[in-house]
Amino acid sequence: MQRTKIILEEKDMPQQWYNILPDMPTPMLPPLHPGTKQPIGPEDLAPLFPMELIKQEVSQDRWIDIPDEVQDILKLWRPAPLYRARRLEKLLDTPAKIYFKNEGVSPAGSHKPNTAIAQAYYNKEAGIKKITTETGAGQWGSALSLACNFFGIDCKVYMVKVSYQQKPYRRSMIMTWGAKVVPSPSDETEAGRAILSVNPDSPGSLGIAISEAVEVAAKNEDTKYSLGSVLNHVMLHQTVIGQEAKKQMEIAGDYPDIVIGCCGGGSNFAGLAFPFLKDKFEGKKMRVIAVEPSSCPTLTRGPFAYDFGDTAQTTPLIAMYTLGHTFIPPGIHAGGLRYHGMAPTVSHLLKHKQIEAQAYDQLEVFDAAQMFARAEGFIPAPETSHAIKATIVEALKAKQEGTAKTILFNFSGHGHFDMGAYDAYMANKLENYPLPDEDIQSAIDLIKDYPKAE
Amino acid sequence: MQRTKIILEEKDMPQQWYNILPDMPTPMLPPLHPGTKQPIGPEDLAPLFPMELIKQEVSQDRWIDIPDEVQDILKLWRPAPLYRARRLEKLLDTPAKIYFKNEGVSPAGSHKPNTAIAQAYYNKEAGIKKITTETGAGQWGSALSLACNFFGIDCKVYMVKVSYQQKPYRRSMIMTWGAKVVPSPSDETEAGRAILSVNPDSPGSLGIAISEAVEVAAKNEDTKYSLGSVLNHVMLHQTVIGQEAKKQMEIAGDYPDIVIGCCGGGSNFAGLAFPFLKDKFEGKKMRVIAVEPSSCPTLTRGPFAYDFGDTAQTTPLIAMYTLGHTFIPPGIHAGGLRYHGMAPTVSHLLKHKQIEAQAYDQLEVFDAAQMFARAEGFIPAPETSHAIKATIVEALKAKQEGTAKTILFNFSGHGHFDMGAYDAYMANKLENYPLPDEDIQSAIDLIKDYPKAE
Numbered sequence: 001m002q003r004t005k006i007i008l009e010e011k012d013m014p015q016q017w018y019n020i021l022p023d024m025p026t027p028m029l030p031p032l033h034p035g036t037k038q039p040i041g042p043e044d045l046a047p048l049f050p051m052e053l054i055k056q057e058v059s060q061d062r063w064i065d066i067p068d069e070v071q072d073i074l075k076l077w078r079p080a081p082l083y084r085a086r087r088l089e090k091l092l093d094t095p096a097k098i099y100f101k102n103e104g105v106s107p108a109g110s111h112k113p114n115t116a117i118a119q120a121y122y123n124k125e126a127g128i129k130k131i132t133t134e135t136g137a138g139q140w141g142s143a144l145s146l147a148c149n150f151f152g153i154d155c156k157v158y159m160v161k162v163s164y165q166q167k168p169y170r171r172s173m174i175m176t177w178g179a180k181v182v183p184s185p186s187d188e189t190e191a192g193r194a195i196l197s198v199n200p201d202s203p204g205s206l207g208i209a210i211s212e213a214v215e216v217a218a219k220n221e222d223t224k225y226s227l228g229s230v231l232n233h234v235m236l237h238q239t240v241i242g243q244e245a246k247k248q249m250e251i252a253g254d255y256p257d258i259v260i261g262c263c264g265g266g267s268n269f270a271g272l273a274f275p276f277l278k279d280k281f282e283g284k285k286m287r288v289i290a291v292e293p294s295s296c297p298t299l300t301r302g303p304f305a306y307d308f309g310d311t312a313q314t315t316p317l318i319a320m321y322t323l324g325h326t327f328i329p330p331g332i333h334a335g336g337l338r339y340h341g342m343a344p345t346v347s348h349l350l351k352h353k354q355i356e357a358q359a360y361d362q363l364e365v366f367d368a369a370q371m372f373a374r375a376e377g378f379i380p381a382p383e384t385s386h387a388i389k390a391t392i393v394e395a396l397k398a399k400q401e402g403t404a405k406t407i408l409f410n411f412s413g414h415g416h417f418d419m420g421a422y423d424a425y426m427a428n429k430l431e432n433y434p435l436p437d438e439d440i441q442s443a444i445d446l447i448k449d450y451p452k453a454e
Numbered sequence: 455m456q457r458t459k460i461i462l463e464e465k466d467m468p469q470q471w472y473n474i475l476p477d478m479p480t481p482m483l484p485p486l487h488p489g490t491k492q493p494i495g496p497e498d499l500a501p502l503f504p505m506e507l508i509k510q511e512v513s514q515d516r517w518i519d520i521p522d523e524v525q526d527i528l529k530l531w532r533p534a535p536l537y538r539a540r541r542l543e544k545l546l547d548t549p550a551k552i553y554f555k556n557e558g559v560s561p562a563g564s565h566k567p568n569t570a571i572a573q574a575y576y577n578k579e580a581g582i583k584k585i586t587t588e589t590g591a592g593q594w595g596s597a598l599s600l601a602c603n604f605f606g607i608d609c610k611v612y613m614v615k616v617s618y619q620q621k622p623y624r625r626s627m628i629m630t631w632g633a634k635v636v637p638s639p640s641d642e643t644e645a646g647r648a649i650l651s652v653n654p655d656s657p658g659s660l661g662i663a664i665s666e667a668v669e670v671a672a673k674n675e676d677t678k679y680s681l682g683s684v685l686n687h688v689m690l691h692q693t694v695i696g697q698e699a700k701k702q703m704e705i706a707g708d709y710p711d712i713v714i715g716c717c718g719g720g721s722n723f724a725g726l727a728f729p730f731l732k733d734k735f736e737g738k739k740m741r742v743i744a745v746e747p748s749s750c751p752t753l754t755r756g757p758f759a760y761d762f763g764d765t766a767q768t769t770p771l772i773a774m775y776t777l778g779h780t781f782i783p784p785g786i787h788a789g790g791l792r793y794h795g796m797a798p799t800v801s802h803l804l805k806h807k808q809i810e811a812q813a814y815d816q817l818e819v820f821d822a823a824q825m826f827a828r829a830e831g832f833i834p835a836p837e838t839s840h841a842i843k844a845t846i847v848e849a850l851k852a853k854q855e856g857t858a859k860t861i862l863f864n865f866s867g868h869g870h871f872d873m874g875a876y877d878a879y880m881a882n883k884l885e886n887y888p889l890p891d892e893d894i895q896s897a898i899d900l901i902k903d904y905p906k907a908e
Contacts, residue, residue, distance in 0.1 A: 004529040007461050075458040076537075076831050083530075087604075105559065107831035109870070149828050150541075169623070169873035176827050176876050373630050374603050377530050377561035416563070416870035419623035422630050 002086065005102075006248040008079035013071060014243040016063040017236045020274045020345060023062065023281050028348045029319035029453055032306060037451050040316045047218050048225040050126035053119060056233040064236065066118075073117045073150055077106040078240065082248035083411075088375040089395070096398035097254065098391060100411040101245045101272060104378065108173070110413030111268045112143030112228055115237035119226045120147035130154040130223040132216045134184065134209030136264070137163050137335030137383070138170025139413055140228030145179035155179035158186065158212045161204035163335040170417045184209040191215050191312040205328045206265075206339045211312030218314070229265025230309060230318075230343045238271025245408065246275055256286060256408035258394050262386040263290035263299060263357070264336045266343030268412035274345075276408075277354060288355040290346060291390040293365070295433035296329040298322060298342045299350055299357035301440055306450040309341055319453040320347040323435075324443030330433035332362050333421035334382035340443075360389045361432040366425040368392050369415070381413040382421055456540065459556075460702040462533035467525060468697040470517040471690045474728045474799060477516065477735050482802045483773035483907055486760060491905050494770050501672050502679040504580035507573060510687040518690065520572075527571045527604055531560040532694065536702035537865075542829040543849070550852035551708065552845060554865040555699045555726060558832065562627070564867030565722045566597030566682055569691035573680045574601035584608040584677040586670045588638065588663030590718070591617050591789030591837070592624025593867055594682030599633035609633035612640065612666045615658035617789040624871045638663040645669050645766040659782045660719075660793045665766030672768070683719025684763060684772075684797045692725025699862065700729055710740060710862035712848050716840040717744035717753060717811070718790045720797030722866035728799075730862075731808060742809040743848070744800060745840040747819070749887035750783040752776060752796045753804055753811035755894050760904045763795055773907040774801040777889075778897030784887035786816050787875035788836035794897075814843045815886040820879040822846050823869070835867040836875055 021028070030039035042054045049057070056064060066074075085098040103111035123131055131153055135141030141157035148155035157179050164171060164183040171181050184204045185192040191211035195202050202208070210227070217225035227234060249255055259276050261269030273288050280286055292299055298321045307322040309315035320342045323329075327340040349355045362382075369385035371392070372378075380388055387409045398405040415422065424430050475482070484493035496508045503511070510518060520528075539552040557565035577585055585607055589595030595611035602609035611633050618625060618637040625635050638658045639646040645665035649656050656662070664681070671679035681688060703709055713730050715723030727742050734740055746753055752775045761776040763769035774796045777783075781794040803809045816836075823839035825846070826832070834842055841863040852859040869876065878884050 002526075003464055004526070005464070007463065009461065010457055010459070072456075072458070073831075107833065146831055150831075168877075169870075172873035172877045172880070173833065173870075175880055176824060176833060176873075178828060370630060374632065377527075377600055377604075379561065379627065379630060416623075416627075417873075419626035419630075419871075423622075423626045426626075426629055 003084065005081040005083045006251050007081050008244060008247060010075050012247060013074065013079055014066065014240050016065050018239040018243060018275050018278065019059055019062055019064055019236050020277065021232065022060045023278055024348065025281060025354065026352050028344060031316035031318050032451055034313060034317055044316065048214060050122045050128060050224060052122040052125065053233050056236055057231060067121060070118050070121050074114065079244045080105050082245055084252065085376050088372060091371065091375045092392060092395050092399065094395040094399040095402065095404040096395040097404065097406045098395060099249065099408045101241055102411045103241060103268065104411055104414035108139065108143040108146050109416060110139040110143065110381065111238060111241060111271055112140050113146055114240055114271065115228065115234045115267065116143040116147035117150065118237045120151045120153055123224055124151040124153060128153060128222065128224045131226045132156045132213040132223060133226045133228065134158045134206060134213045136160050136206050136338050138167050138174060138417065139336055141181065142170055142173045143228065144226055145174045145177040148179060149177045157181045158184040158209040160184055160206060160209050160335060161202065162331040166420060167417055184212050186212060189215045203328065203331055205311065207311035207325055210310035211314055214310060214314045229267040230341065232345060234267050235270035235274065235343055235345050238267045239274050241271035241410065242273060242275030245272060249408065254406050257405045258407045259286060259288045260387050260390050260407065260409035261290060262337060262383050262412060263292045263342065263346065264339050264383060266346035268410050270343060270346055272410040280354065289390055290350065290355055290357045291386040292357065292359050293332055293334055293337050293386065294359045294361045295332050295435060296323065296338055297359045297435055298340065300359040301435065303444055304347060304351050305447050305453045307341060307447045317450060318344050320344050321350065322443060322447065324446040326446060327443060332433060333418060334386065336383040337386065358390050360386055362430055363432050365389045366430060379415040380411060381415045382418050384412045457538065459535040459537045460705050461535050462698060462701060464529050466701060467528065467533055468520065468694050470519050472693040472697060472729050472732065473513055473516055473518055473690050474731065475686065476514045477732055478802065479735060479808065480806050482798060485770035485772050486905060488767060488771055498770065502668060504576045504582060504678060506576040506579065507687050510690055511685060521575060524572050524575050528568065533698045534559050536699055538706065539830050542826060545825065545829045546846065546849050546853065548849040548853040549856065549858040550849040551858065551860045552849055553703065553862045555695055556865045557695060557722065558865055558868035562593065562597040562600050563870060564593040564597065564835065565692060565695060565725055566594050567600055568694055568725065569682065569688045569721065570597040570601035571604065572691045574605045574607055577678055578605040578607060582607065582676065582678045585680045586610045586667040586677060587680045587682065588612045588660060588667045590614050590660050590792055592621050592628060592871065593790055595635065596624055596627045597682065598680055599628045599631040602633060603631040611635045612638040612663040614638055614660060614663050614789060615656065616785040620874060621871055638666050640666060643669045657782065657785055659765065661765035661779055664764035665768055668764060668768045683721040684795065686799060688721050689724035689728065689797055689799050692721045693728050695725035695864065696727060696729030699726060703862065708860050711859045712741045712743060712861045714743045714745060714841050714844050714861065714863040716791060716837050716866060717746045717796065717800065718793050718837060720800035722864050724797060724800055726864040734808065743844055744804065744809055744811045745844040746811065746813050747786055747788055747791050747840065748813045748815045749786050749889060750777065750792055751813045751889055752794065754813040755889065757898055758801060758805050759901050759907045761795060761901045771904060772798050774798050775804065776897060776901065778900040780900060781897060786887060787872060788840065790837040791840065812844050814840055816884055817886050819843045820884060833869040834865060835869045836872050838866045
């Protein structure tokens with residue numbers, strides 16, 4: 001019988017993270033201090049992160065050892081299985097071979113714990129007692145709650161209010177592992193109060209929630225901040241995904257022509273894609289596609305520019321694709337993709353044409369989600385379904401061209417906490433939110449006086 | 455580093471189901487026709503089930519081949535991993551070794567698809583176009599919807615009303631895979647209307663929902679009925695769990711002194727326990743424990759007697775532990791354990807002291823659930839948490855006795871669709887429902903004129 005999935009043993013888990021920074025074909029623009037406009041140094045990040053993570057953030061080492069204590073927890077669900085989606089192929093009647101890496105097998109149901117465990121570990125090692133963070137759909141918040149629980153660290157999660165309301169059971173999950181959850185904007189922080197004073201009904205955004213979590217960490221000695229995406233060290237920790245997938249594709253006797261991941265802050269995309277991009281930098285031919293929502297089209301329509309990572313302008317200025325740090329995306333169900341910016345690494349790769357970007361509407365994404373759920377059984381998260389949509393598009397293109405492309409996408413998480421969104425979809429209550437051109441212009445206007453990203 | 459889990463390859467999957475019937479140390483009492491009071495024959499079951507399943511129901515073959523088509527779908531998640539719960543052991547400070555089989559990895563999140571896939575396959579082979587069934591918490595309904603989707607069979611699920619209301623997202627899951635869901639009691643059937651006319655606010659029960667599903671199947675030529683537990687062929691299909699676990703325990707270099715499963719209709723318990731009981735019948739020493747809720751204490755307090763499997767008395771009379779077919783259990787969150795009866799095989803084994811039974815209250819079960827979630831990461835279903843509670847009790851007993859017992863339990867499913875129950879638990883809103891003695895007496899009175907189970 002044909003094999004459905006490729007499983008690795010625990011002993012085959014990657015022992016090191018892959019750091020893409022030294023392999024970037026062109027140098028990246030540094031983060032800038034918002035006051036001095038000069039490149040920031042490690043000391044600027046020290047109030048927020050433990051030193052080991054700051055070192056990883058700027059490291060030029062290609063390989064960084066994964067501590068035993070981190071691996072020991074990752075083993076609860078890793079290595080994650082690699083699937084051949086034969087039933088989806090058959091349904092599409094495509095000559096393309098479709099593979100996916102199932103990151104939904106973690107206790108939190110997504111790829112997010114890969115970095116949460118590592119970050120909690122380094123904070124614990126640094127003697128930190130408390131971590132604050134933000135979360136959109138709740139996937140990051142639940143992952144960090146899980147991680148902090150393992151290391152005995154208190155955890156407080158500022159959850160984007162619209163998701164807090166839409167996804168009550170993600171919140172329950174966060175609480176089950178012991179973290180506190182606060183809907184954001186909240187009245188607990190200056191950043192939150194400032195937003196609420198202008199708009200008491202603000203649905204919140206990742207940018208606002210980041211501001212709140214950063215503020216609390218910056219003001220408290222024993223508290224650090226943790227970010228679930230965007231930063232270099234987060235991308236780094238996710239590279240276990242792509243490293244495993246490479247081994248598994250080798251066992252399958254295949255290699256992807258196209259690598260696909262959905263993209264909010266960039267971490268699940270980077271986790272799968274970066275280890276493959278290493279091969280691309282060395283001459284291997286492949287397409288690498290980042291997929292985002294049309295309603296929050298950072299990569300496909302935003303300018304590449306220096307901008308803040310958060311609404312309250314507390315982060316350094318980062319060179320990235322951005323819709324402007326005041327942008328509040330429509331309340332689509334893919335809460336994890338509702339971020340105005342993008343990882344600097346991912347942005348840099350797109351700017352320099354090492355990767356491509358595509359955007360899809362909410363409705364066509366849910367069509368793809370349901371098709372996948374019926375073909376392969378597993379119910380995908382709305383975020384993940386963006387990657388599935390792109391995969392289907394590419395598989396149908398392969399059919400049209402009559403080429404047997406090999407496609408690999410990241411199944412970044414399951415949709416068990418998104419069934420309300422599926423309900424709305426089945427009841428024809430979902431909408432598309434195409435972004436008006438004037439919103440793009442607003443972003444450009446907002447950041448026009450910042451240093452140029454050149 | 456220590457191994458956390460034992461993974462098998464797809465090629466190591468069991469090729470046959472283990473049928474416990476020929477190995478029973480004492481003969482079982484036959485199901486009786488409610489009219490004639492004589493043992494039923496295959497023809498009595500023919501309106502409800504395809505002939506291949508009826509053959510399996512009465513087969514005396516020890517091993518029955520698993521069709522390739524069934525295995526090919528089981529491979530989407532099987533073999534399921536076997537875990538060593540080292541963090542729970544450490545938390546309990548017990549010398550006991552705790553292992554669990556993770557059946558939560560299936561697309562539906564529980565062990566139920568193991569038999570749903572097989573049943574849908576045999577119905578498809580028999581040319582059946584439509585299947586009806588009942589579901590409690592929704593785990594069985596979602597599993598059958600998934601299975602019918604793979605084989606192109608229409609599926610209708612009568613869902614116990616209290617669960618339909620408590621667990622809306624299980625319902626959404628069932629619908630995502632294409633089945634129709636009806637809250638039971640409904641006005642679609644005579645059985646449902648009869649209940650509603652007496653009690654319009656009836657919360658429903660598995661017994662009522664079975665009556666509805668059976669009625670629809672019996673009245674329609676192209677429609678069959680499917681049961682997610684209780685019957686011999688369902689126990690049979692679940693034995694892939696125990697067979698895999700035996701291989702995995704061997705790889706771990708261990709063998710369980712105690713095997714534990716939660717018990718509603720009996721199928722996840724049987725699936726894990728029966729292959730081990732085969733060894734017990736051959737002289738191996740072990741304890742095998744079935745765990746149920748104190749609020750529905752079929753095995754621990756019900757009489758062993760002939761009774762109906764459903765409320766409307768449409769099934770054969772079955773020799774089993776029972777709380778009476780009119781019993782409506784309190785609305786505990788472990789919806790899958792709210793059944794008045796028990797699998798005849800499991801009942802027979804308890805009656806003849808091959809297994810033990812324990813009952814626990816809802817609150818202590820949720821204490822165990824939260825302890826497990828924090829120790830091992832994975833959030834268990836309320837049903838599963840009964841097995842976890844018993845495991846903790848036995849592990850603490852081992853500590854007290856200073857004996858290094860090896861305990862294996864079945865993690866029958868995750869709790870992603872039960873977070874409302876966790877919410878209630880964390881808000882101190884959960885209650886215990888100890889069963890009054892008069893309810894046991896009512897059961898005895900109800901069935902006193904039925905044939906004696908002797």
